[in-house]
Amino acid sequence: MTGGETSGALVAEVVSERGAFRLEAAVRVDRGEVLAVLGPNGSGKSTLLATIAGLIAPSRGEVRLGERELARSGSDGRRTVATAVDRRRIGLLGQESLLFRHLSVLENVAFGPRSQGLRAGPARTEARHWLERVGAAEFAARRPAELSGGQQQRVAIARTLAARPELLLLDEPFAALDVPTAAAMRRLLGELCAETATPTVLVTHDPLDAIVLARRAAVLHDGRIAQIGTVAEVLGHPATPFVAALAGVNLALGVATARGEVQLEGTDGARLVLSSGSTAADAAARPAVGRAASAVFSPGAVHVAPVHEGTQEASAAPVANRWFGTVSLLQPAPGGVRLTTVEHPELAIDLPGAAAVALDLQPGARFAFSIAAEEVTVRVRD
Numbered sequence: 001m002t003g004g005e006t007s008g009a010l011v012a013e014v015v016s017e018r019g020a021f022r023l024e025a026a027v028r029v030d031r032g033e034v035l036a037v038l039g040p041n042g043s044g045k046s047t048l049l050a051t052i053a054g055l056i057a058p059s060r061g062e063v064r065l066g067e068r069e070l071a072r073s074g075s076d077g078r079r080t081v082a083t084a085v086d087r088r089r090i091g092l093l094g095q096e097s098l099l100f101r102h103l104s105v106l107e108n109v110a111f112g113p114r115s116q117g118l119r120a121g122p123a124r125t126e127a128r129h130w131l132e133r134v135g136a137a138e139f140a141a142r143r144p145a146e147l148s149g150g151q152q153q154r155v156a157i158a159r160t161l162a163a164r165p166e167l168l169l170l171d172e173p174f175a176a177l178d179v180p181t182a183a184a185m186r187r188l189l190g191e192l193c194a195e196t197a198t199p200t201v202l203v204t205h206d207p208l209d210a211i212v213l214a215r216r217a218a219v220l221h222d223g224r225i226a227q228i229g230t231v232a233e234v235l236g237h238p239a240t241p242f243v244a245a246l247a248g249v250n251l252a253l254g255v256a257t258a259r260g261e262v263q264l265e266g267t268d269g270a271r272l273v274l275s276s277g278s279t280a281a282d283a284a285a286r287p288a289v290g291r292a293a294s295a296v297f298s299p300g301a302v303h304v305a306p307v308h309e310g311t312q313e314a315s316a317a318p319v320a321n322r323w324f325g326t327v328s329l330l331q332p333a334p335g336g337v338r339l340t341t342v343e344h345p346e347l348a349i350d351l352p353g354a355a356a357v358a359l360d361l362q363p364g365a366r367f368a369f370s371i372a373a374e375e376v377t378v379r380v381r382d
């Protein structure tokens with residue numbers, strides 16, 4: 001080990017099976033780093049966490065924490081190394097606080113230090129330190145049932161950290177909390193992760209968790225890592241429709257044209273071409289014609305206009321960033337209305353409430369849509 005940033009890093013390169021489901025993933029999380037793991041239901045997030053935690057043995061691969069090898073299975077599926085779950089020094093924090101109901105808050109937090117061999121007195125001193133650190137010292141004598149959900153989660157954070165874990169696994173830790181409590185917990189956990197430099201894997205459905213807490217994000221899809229990069233890169237250039245929806249942007253999946261644009265096929269032969277404008281610098285980076293390519297744009301960047309009678313819609317070559325569509329669905333959106341069209345139901349278009357009223361938006365009505373090239377980001381897909 002080289003020491004510094006890389007000592008104590010989590011390295012997991014595993015194949016894990018759960019029934020017919022197969023997870024194949026490689027992640028590395030350095031000390032002082034939080035990796036957010038995003039992905040739709042059933043994509044394998046919990047399987048990944050359970051494999052790292054030691055609750056599932058990988059059928060192939062290894063899990064290492066610094067110089068300690070926690071699990072290794074050969075290509076014949078034989079386990080050659082397996083560290084018992086209670087000796088892994090891994091802190092797990094989920095949606096539910098899972099505090100011991102029959103113990104006081106103080107005894108709950110002292111439990112970890114006690115099981116690591118500390119005597120009762122010093123373990124309680126350690127527990128008080130962590131309760132103070134999370135702002136829950138006043139609850140020390142209470143039972144968990146006498147606390148609110150947010151207060152219990154504070155105590156759960158203290159209990160997890162009091163055990164001095166060498167790795168933190170967080171599974172939707174704020175999902176059961178109301179918005180202000182979740183915000184306070186997010187801030188607290190962010191401070192503590194930075195302070196302790198414990199490598200952390202955070203499974204979440206909330207982009208805010210990733211933005212506030214993590215520097216990098218991995219996106220799981222069907223048991224594989226579909227994208228990994230900085231949070232800004234992943235949310236700014238989503239590779240899957242799931243992350244695009246999470247980031248509040250449209251991801252249009254199509255093929256590259258000769259002009260470096262993206263062409264999408266809609267229903268009933270409708271075609272839509274999206275362009276980010278062309279500059280000499282872009283030309284070299286253009287995807288080859290016919291290759292999978294994508295365009296990302298914000299639902300609010302699309303301009304909606306009425307279609308005047310007699311407008312010639314059909315044309316052999318569609319004009320980039322201009323298209324026609326029939327409204328299929330109208331839904332409320334922050335500050336206005338979100339519409340989707342029959343032709344491209346995967347793309348969302350947002351309008352302020354006043355504009356929606358002025359346009360008399362109705363399902364079945366036809367409109368002309370346009371977007372400025374500088375609002376569109378075109379990328380090749382791999």
Ligand SMILES: Nc1ncnc2c1ncn2[C@@H]1O[C@H](COP(=O)(O)OP(=O)(O)OP(=O)(O)O)[C@@H](O)[C@H]1O
Nearest residue numbers: 018019020021039040041042043044045046047048
């Ligand atoms: N105990 C099990 N036995 C068999 N298959 C399982 C078991 N647990 C999970 N699976 C399957 O493994 C796949 C991945 O599940 P996993 O819980 O890892 O996904 P996830 O991304 O965490 O989903 P969610 O967001 O819903 O929690 C799913 O197809 C699921 O049906």
